[in-house]
Amino acid sequence: MEANKRLLALDVFRGITIAGMILVNNPGSWGSVYPPLEHAEWHGCTPTDLVFPFFLFIVGVAIPLALGKRKERGDDRKSIYLKILRRTVLIFGIGLLLTAIPRFNLATLRIPGVLPRIALVYGACSVLFMQTNWKGLVRWSIGLLLGYWAVMTLVPVPGGYPPNLDPETNLGAWLDRTIFTTDHLWRQSKTWDPEGLLSTFPAIVTGLIGMLTGLWIKTDRDDYRKLTGIFASGVILVAVGLFWNLAFPINKKLWTSSYVLYAGGIALLFLGTVYWLVDVQGKKGWIKPFVVYGTNALFAFVLSGLVAKTLGLIKWTTAAGETQSLGQWIYQSLFLSWLPDYPASLGYAVLNVLFILGITWILYSRRIFIRV
Numbered sequence: 001m002e003a004n005k006r007l008l009a010l011d012v013f014r015g016i017t018i019a020g021m022i023l024v025n026n027p028g029s030w031g032s033v034y035p036p037l038e039h040a041e042w043h044g045c046t047p048t049d050l051v052f053p054f055f056l057f058i059v060g061v062a063i064p065l066a067l068g069k070r071k072e073r074g075d076d077r078k079s080i081y082l083k084i085l086r087r088t089v090l091i092f093g094i095g096l097l098l099t100a101i102p103r104f105n106l107a108t109l110r111i112p113g114v115l116p117r118i119a120l121v122y123g124a125c126s127v128l129f130m131q132t133n134w135k136g137l138v139r140w141s142i143g144l145l146l147g148y149w150a151v152m153t154l155v156p157v158p159g160g161y162p163p164n165l166d167p168e169t170n171l172g173a174w175l176d177r178t179i180f181t182t183d184h185l186w187r188q189s190k191t192w193d194p195e196g197l198l199s200t201f202p203a204i205v206t207g208l209i210g211m212l213t214g215l216w217i218k219t220d221r222d223d224y225r226k227l228t229g230i231f232a233s234g235v236i237l238v239a240v241g242l243f244w245n246l247a248f249p250i251n252k253k254l255w256t257s258s259y260v261l262y263a264g265g266i267a268l269l270f271l272g273t274v275y276w277l278v279d280v281q282g283k284k285g286w287i288k289p290f291v292v293y294g295t296n297a298l299f300a301f302v303l304s305g306l307v308a309k310t311l312g313l314i315k316w317t318t319a320a321g322e323t324q325s326l327g328q329w330i331y332q333s334l335f336l337s338w339l340p341d342y343p344a345s346l347g348y349a350v351l352n353v354l355f356i357l358g359i360t361w362i363l364y365s366r367r368i369f370i371r372v
Contacts, residue, residue: 008284008291009275010061015290016274017054018297019353022304024048028331028348032341037349042167043249045262052114052252053206053263054270056121060210061271063122063129064218071130080130088123090372091298092116098305102313111184112176112195115301120200125207134215141208145257148202149248152256165254167191172198172254192253199255206255209237209264213271223280230272237265289357292364299363299370304356 027033036047070080095115100106128140152171153163161169173192176185186193216229241250241262250259277283293300311327318324334351335344363370 008287009271009278010058010065011294012278012287012290013271013274013294014055014058014297015292015294017051017058018293018300019290019357020048020051021055021301022353022356023349024051026304026308026349026352028335028345029341032345034342034346037346039252042253043165043251045250045252045259049252049259050263050266053203053260054267056118056203056206057210057213057264057267057271059118059122060125060207060212061214061217063126063207063211064214067126067129068214068218077130081127084123084126084130087372088119088126091119091122094298094302094372095119098302101306101309108183108187110186110193111180112186112193112197114195117195117200117203121204121207124204125211128208129211134212137208137212137215141205141212144201144205144208145260148198149244149257151198152254153248165249165251165256167253170254172196194253199253202255202257202260205257205260206264209260210267213268217275223275227272227276227280230268230275234265234268234272237261237268239265241265289361292361293357295369296360296363298372300356300360303359304352307352307355 024037027037038046039048040046067080092115095113095118096109096111098115099110099113128137132140152165155171156162157164157169157171157174159169159174161174164170167173167189168191170192173196175198176193176196177191179197180193182190185191186195213230213233217226219226221229238261241258241260241264244258244261248256248258250256250262252259252263278287308327311330312325314326315323330351331344331348335347339347
């Protein structure tokens with residue numbers, strides 16, 4: 001019963017995060033987005049910059065809950081590692097497929113991305129979970145964060161640049177261009193990628209913070225001791241992240257070490273709040289939409305990407321001779337025709353959230369849960 005309660009809190013948190021991802025990824029117009037729903041231009045952190053690390057944190061929390069019993073029973077490790085590898089490859093492959101649709105041009109296919117990073121973080125964290133205990137996870141976390149800070153701030157960049165954190169000349173950007181070439185990077189820049197290879201290492205620590213949280217939740221301590229530990233750890237991580245920000249700025253696109261601690265601390269505070277409301281106080285009247293989202297999270301995210309692509313691909317020529325997509329028509333007809341730019345753009349994003357919710361609700365009502 002206690003395990004089920006914990007899983008419910010995790011599903012709610014996961015559902016809120018996925019709904020947030022869909023909301024910020026689908027405005028009616030990228031030129032009319034409220035500041036909290038935009039990413040920070042470079043250094044700094046907005047609420048939108050917390051969505052992705054929240055999901056990686058949740059991935060980490062779920063690993064001890066999913067693999068813990070098999071590890072404790074002493075199940076065949078080869079079969080466990082094969083399952084980890086299979087899931088990692090499948091999530092990575094889904095990410096590439098979603099990026100490739102509809103043109104499937106392998107010559108310009110972006111290789112880094114949200115789902116590939118989720119896959120790599122899941123795979124690395126799962127292996128570390130099988131290989132070490134909580135003390136080892138702490139040591140790995142500290143080592144990766146300090147190592148990334150040292151590499152990014154002390155190692156000169158090939159080509160004659162000193163160590164720096166600028167978008168195009170930092171070491172991570174150089175490494176991405178060298179390995180992937182500019183043809184396989186984020187199309188908005190072509191010279192660097194916000195989900196680049198080097199910044200995946202500190203992103204793993206975001207998952208490790210979640211794993212340590214999951215291990216803490218699995219202990220036999222009572223709810224209030226668990227919540228005390230969660231909230232105290234969250235406050236400490238936020239404080240350390242803000243302090244480190246003075247020397248190594250909080251930056252999502254670089255996934256800096258200070259950002260890992262800051263976002264991980266806020267994730268702990270958020271999870272603790274949901275845990276307290278849902279599992280301790282029993283206030284569950286508001287959670288159903290988020291549970292629906294949370295139990296089919298990956299499906300909802302992939303479906304939202306496919307819907308957005310489809311709405312952009314269906315086009316026709318208007319009477320004025322202009323090309324219009326189905327997404328533009330919906331945005332202009334249902335929202336922009338009677339609302340100012342910014343609320344209209346937000347309304348379109350909310351419509352996307354509700355549409356995907358409707359599909360996942362149908363699956364939930366039929367007890368269909370799509371796993372990978």
